[in-house]
Amino acid sequence: MFIDIHVHIRKVPGFPRGGKPAYATPEQLIARYDNLQIEKGILLPGVNPECSYVPQSNEEVIEIAQTTGRFIPFCNVDPRSLNNSWLSPLGDMLKFYRDQGCKGIGEVCANLHFLDPLVQNLFKGAEEADMPLTFHIAPEMGNNYGLFDQPGLPQLEESLRRFPELKFFGHSQAFWSEISVLESAYDRWIYPAYPIKEEGRVPQLMRKYLNLYGDLSAGSGCNALKRDRIYAIKFLNEFQDRLMFGTDICAPDTPTPLVDFMLDLKNTGDISEIVFNKVARGNAIRILGL
Numbered sequence: 001m002f003i004d005i006h007v008h009i010r011k012v013p014g015f016p017r018g019g020k021p022a023y024a025t026p027e028q029l030i031a032r033y034d035n036l037q038i039e040k041g042i043l044l045p046g047v048n049p050e051c052s053y054v055p056q057s058n059e060e061v062i063e064i065a066q067t068t069g070r071f072i073p074f075c076n077v078d079p080r081s082l083n084n085s086w087l088s089p090l091g092d093m094l095k096f097y098r099d100q101g102c103k104g105i106g107e108v109c110a111n112l113h114f115l116d117p118l119v120q121n122l123f124k125g126a127e128e129a130d131m132p133l134t135f136h137i138a139p140e141m142g143n144n145y146g147l148f149d150q151p152g153l154p155q156l157e158e159s160l161r162r163f164p165e166l167k168f169f170g171h172s173q174a175f176w177s178e179i180s181v182l183e184s185a186y187d188r189w190i191y192p193a194y195p196i197k198e199e200g201r202v203p204q205l206m207r208k209y210l211n212l213y214g215d216l217s218a219g220s221g222c223n224a225l226k227r228d229r230i231y232a233i234k235f236l237n238e239f240q241d242r243l244m245f246g247t248d249i250c251a252p253d254t255p256t257p258l259v260d261f262m263l264d265l266k267n268t269g270d271i272s273e274i275v276f277n278k279v280a281r282g283n284a285i286r287i288l289g290l
Contacts, residue, residue, distance in 0.1 A: 002259070003281040003290070004033070004041035006107070006134065006171065006217035006246035009064060009071070015053045021251055022053060026068050028252045033070065036259050038247070039281065040070055042288075044134060047076040048109040050145035051136075058097055065101070072290065074134070075102040077125075079110050079118035086117035091125030098129050103288040106134030107171065109145045114155035119147060123163045132167035132287065134215055137174035139188040146172055151185050153178060153201045160209040167287065169244070170202065171215040176224035178202045179235070191223040196231040206239055213287070214239060216279070217246025222258040233270050240275045244283050 009029055013021035033041065043061040058075040065071040075097035082088035094105060105126050112119050126133045138146030149155040160168060174188040178200040182188065206212050215221060225232035236243060247256045266276040284290065
């Protein structure tokens with residue numbers, strides 16, 4: 001029923017977070033998937049030290065995908081790789097992993113500005129390799145993970161303009177909070193609960209730039225829809241070809257509220273079977289060539 005556009009995994013649980021396993025093992029995640037009717041998941045390796053505790057290799061997720069048959073690998077390359085230079089041939093590395101079966105890049109979590117030359121070089125390499133890229137936006141520089149952009153997402157917009165052939169998959173609180181006009185910059189840190197009184201930068205950018213897509217995973221993506229059901233129906237219908245279901249399961253017990261919300265929208269007739277199927281799995285199949 002579903003294809004998960006965004007999930008993390010480790011062969012062994014690894015370094016704990018808050019006294020609990022930070023990652024699910026393949027066996028734990030497959031058990032969750034069977035219960036949730038998720039056919040396959042896109043594995044996003046954690047290579048950036050800001051968020052990964054112990055950075056993960058692309059080879060690990062490729063091996064997991066090959067041995068289980070339930071996952072599709074993305075690769076991930078830190079923008080500082082290969083000499084920490086804006087001239088580093090990151091495109092060559094990305095093409096190598098593309099040829100190993102990786103269908104995209106990310107989740108990019110380096111705490112650098114979108115317009116940092118190192119990040120722009122990564123985008124250039126991704127466009128050359130013809131691979132979509134999943135990014136996480138951080139609300140500030142330092143003490144955080146994810147690419148930084150200001151409220152209003154001006155650096156993201158400039159990147160969308162510069163790399164029109166690169167498919168950007170938007171994700172995280174600082175991205176999805178801007179489905180509406182922000183009442184406070186603090187809203188970029190949390191899951192705003194107020195309804196959509198005025199459309200924000202995310203729908204505006206999606207209309208203007210056809211290379212911006214929506215990764216609905218995690219509490220951030222689900223909250224963007226659940227905070228205003230009426231607007232969610234409009235948003236899902238308008239951008240039905242560029243929105244993708246996801247969970248962002250990390251730990252074995254990570255909640256998956258989007259499953260129930262999407263099923264409820266379909267079962268009540270608030271969205272059609274066609275729209276549901278596109279967001280639940282069809283867009284992932286089409287965009288990634290699965």
